[in-house]
Amino acid sequence: MTDTSIDRSAAVGFTTSGRILGIARRSPTFAIGFAIVTAFAFVAIFADLISPYGAIETFSRQVLQPPGVEFFFGADGNGMDVFSRVMYGARYAFGIAVPAATLMLLIGVPLGLVAGYKGGVLDEVVLRIMDVLRSFPSIVLALAVVSATGQSLINVILVIGFLDAPIFARLVRSEVLALRSSGFIESAVAAGNPTWRILFVHLMPNAIRGSTAMIAVRMAWAVRISATLAFIGVGIQAPTPEWGAMIRQGAEFVISGEWWVALFPGAALVGIVLGFNLLGDGLQDLLDPRRKATGK
Amino acid sequence: MVVPILLGITFLTFMLVRIGDQNPVAMLGGPMADEVTFAVIEKELGLDKPFFVQFGIYLGNLVQGDLGESWQSSERVADEIRNRLPASLELLVFSVLLGALVGVPVGLRSAQRPNGLFDQVSRFVSLFGFSVPTYWIALMSIFVFFFLLRWAPPPMGRLDIASFPPPDLTGSYFIDSVLTGNWTTAWSALGQLTLPVILFSIIVAAPIIKHTRAISLEVLASDYVRYARAQGLRPRTVRRVALRNAITPILTFIGTELTGLLAAVSLLELIFAWGGLGQWGLNAILLGDFAAVQGYVLVLAVFSVAIFIVLDLLVLLLEPRATLRP
């Protein structure tokens, strides 16, 4: 039997503050995640204005100076201000996560849509790629590809985007299969919709809605992987203010006691990745029909 | 079904390492070498032959178990793998055990009262585990526990300098030394293991908590759990029914999780100079040691495929509904 206690009074009494509080109460993880990501985005956009020094401005006399008034996060091995470089690093985090996510969407969604809807050969191919990728740990694959194809920023983005596309394609594909079983695809076919309309007017909006939560989680993964590549010395290299590269540089000084060089970029990295993950997890709660609170 | 995947991976790696701009011949030859030496090295490494011929030779040797030679250490790749794999496995197995022992109960407990305090905290910790890069937390822990507090031994490999490896029974220094009864080595092995295992178990526990919670929520909301309560079964029995139904999907998830972890442990090995397969594989990739990279990737692939097969068997044993599909 359908759930017919339709709540018409929801539209009444909408206030922005009420809505924010409502969402925060419903899914605190989403609220915290959203706050963190917006904060990092703010820092990334206005890094030039708010950072005390330039990204690669060196102060030869203050090399490895501990955190203090002059250098909030201390200075690194080349006498650069860690605090400013961490701020500029936020640009690289978004600079990699956003294009990688777009690439993942551009390839993954159509692939997933067609594989899920058409089935047959293409579906088999996507599945086979998935099997190969699944038993082929992504870190190693990324490493092998980047080390083979060169360490530019574009390369890293391309590698992460292409690596993630099949994973995203599989998510979209499972959403499509779920939608197919729900019957409204059958009624779209029976109505006489041509295939392109079924794919892009009917399937895509619903499949995307189902996988939005996944985009945030995959962006978190993209940031982490790019930092790992940089840390190992295969991705973006110093002096670019990329957090992974900064941690790599800081690693040498940990043994000799200068903890701050590696600590702060790492903390920022954990911060933004946690933010994306919280956002993704929270979105999962909000968008998940089962958890809506309309009682029977 | 299994062979094509392995073949696919081998070919993929074989191609990947070669299309890159790495040039092992130049590296081996050194800056001073002239054209003639380069040609000799190239011939020696067999890189002068066309691509597919090289692949054919490689496959031919592979079938006989010869994985070629590593250029870094001119050891046979097969031997390197045989010596180094146990080190990585020791680290991996202990971490996964600890991760599962912590993760599963936490996941189950937080599913009891969804959105309760325990649930919110455990979800936050789990997401934290997802977000923390292994190498960074390793660096910071070494700084705190070794450099500052001196609780942990120096992060220099699997044993401290004074001890010698025990006779090789299981491949794990700790277990072997316990079995053979020389306690000082056991104590030292344990000391070296503690920090990396604890760190890696956090990385392992994070996804386990998340999925255990999701699976248990689904089971607890199921018709048969509600009907078990309607039958007036004691809460303890109802929980046992729920747990029994949740275990198989949880174990299956941990299994699939395992496949990705063997590679992830390589970063930890780098920091702790563990000398395991991961560290060796990572260096091979960085230096473009083709044969070693191919060997490493193949081991990872075989390891994952083996896990999938074991999981299928496990499901077959535990689920009456599962049937054998060829």
Added chain:
Amino acid sequence: MVEPILQVRDLVKHFAGNRPGEIIHAVNKVSFDLNPGETLGLVGESGSGKSTIGRCVVRLYRPTAGSIRFGDRDISTISEGQMRPLRKEIQIVFQDPYSALNPRMKVGNLIGELVKLHSDLDAPARRERVTALAARVHLNADLLTRYPNELSGGQLQRVCIARALATNPKVIVLDEPTSSLDLSVRAGILELLGELQRETGVAMLFISHDLETVQLVSHRILVLYLGSVVEDGPAEAVFAKPAHPYAQALLSADLPPDPDVVLDRQILQGEVPGPVHLPPGCPFAPRCPLSREDCTRAMPPLASVGANHHAACVRIADGTNDIRSAHASTGGDIHKKFQDQFVRRTT
């Protein structure tokens, strides 16, 4: 004699089972005609193949064998591309309106989609047509700007009917259109369907497991069991004097909502077997109380039992097909005695 709009001959549809080599015999050699302005009721329990037949007729499934003549063309084997223009002539309404409509499209656009796909009206003309269709199915216009999840089950089913009407089809297949609706809402939908048929003369294939609903709306009835037609005929005749033992048992199992009606229940043993390993000969033989040796030899042909009324049972020839003769009925008197006896005690 007017030409039937739909002529289905020996329709067969098999699906692959989940175990390899296993075949699900959903529909086995079903034949029927559908005349303009007529409602043909397809009745049967789960596994009878009635929904599969409906989906084959609108070519959501490609039949394994047999022919479906729609107007003058056999649409059983044509390609999806060739079928698409024909779809405006033959529409379908599904059981659960919530899952049959795209949740992200407004109701107005959902109806408008059909108009857009099959006519070249411009936007204003389309909007006008949509408003007219909404009025036709008694939906007030302000619902057109709402999303499906803001409407009730009954209102949504009216949207689906409006969609089916949009292209003035010649045939509408209704697959359990009222089964997931509440009683009071269901009555409204049935009335709407009757109204529309009287006005437009559209032919309807009405598929349902609810005997009373089918009896109310259908001119002719097809009783199905395990993918085969066991009886067909005019609704009154079939409901008044069912000939096939299964039809007798099925119709007798109906519970009229009136305590004074004396029940004459023929309770069958066991349940409908899975459509994988079909029993030889008559599919009902294993459960039929009147089954005898020659029932399992071959599928009994549809023998005539009255004006345009046939049943597939070997016992029709010698008139021994009355299921009541098999065992004393367990209906009527016992119920009445039990209820009366109790009512007296409490007043």
Added chain:
Amino acid sequence: MSLLEVRNLHTHFVSHDLNNRSRIAKGLNGVSFEVDKGEIVGIVGETGAGKSLTAMSIMGLLQPPARIVEGSVRFDGNELVGLGVDDLNRIRGTELTMIVQSPLTSLDPLSRVGKQLVRAQREHRNMSSDAAWRAGADMLATVGIPDAERRMRAWPHELSGGMAQRILIALALINGPRMLIADEPTTGLDVTVQAQILDLLKNLVRDRDMAAMIITHDLGVVAHYCTRMCVMFAGSIIEMGPVRQVFNDPRHPYTQALISSTPKRIAEKGYSQIGGPPPNLYDLPEGCHYRDRCSRAADLCRTTPPLKNVGGNHVAMCHFADKEAADGTVTSHG
């Protein structure tokens, strides 16, 4: 004192919407009825009327956000609302048992049928597993399952719908209960199987002199298998009485509309009172909850209608329930 007495039961769903306002869906609004030994009481109503919610409230199976906010449920004199789980389990599954609409998904998928029958017994009284196994096999035979011994070893996924429902009935009767609640027992089953299960239920309840409550949306089931019936709308019982009286002389406009909208009656009268949209449990109208859809609604209906006795413990919750008052004047008697 009846076996089961439900008094003024209120069950609400408290939740917070996206505007951070707490929203209350009033699932049950003062449900009161009794069930005596030997009676089969039918609870009928449309979706959202609160039929299953009543059963869940009685059996203490409510999960957040659903909660009993008021009212009492007494079984053989002892109050169930607010009882601790262990005390409740002394009655649940032994004295008072239940069968549900989806039998196949309600059986524990990883235990064989026999084990579940044994477990249902040993959880409530200490007996040897052999004795429990034998009692289980006998019970399977009683509920009409052929070759019971083999079925004891069957897994739930090997069962058909009808077979699974018989096993639920066996589970429900194995501890000799005094009352059985059947929540839409045959909704998911085919017509011919439905007949088998309903006859089985009626005979078992009568032979064991039990009380029973059948929840259904099918008026036919109530007409032929129940002795008394309660019609529910928007969380309250709006009419209650012996089946024959309520069917032949329905006094509440909603019951009249419901009974007149069956296909047979439509055929006879050619029209039906078209039901309006379902009640919105978040925003129920003041006074009589059927006011918005009722053809005879008057100002008086803004006040809560009393439960009027219209003869032979047949009651209806409508200001105009008694015959003479049909023209709108209020005469209250009885």
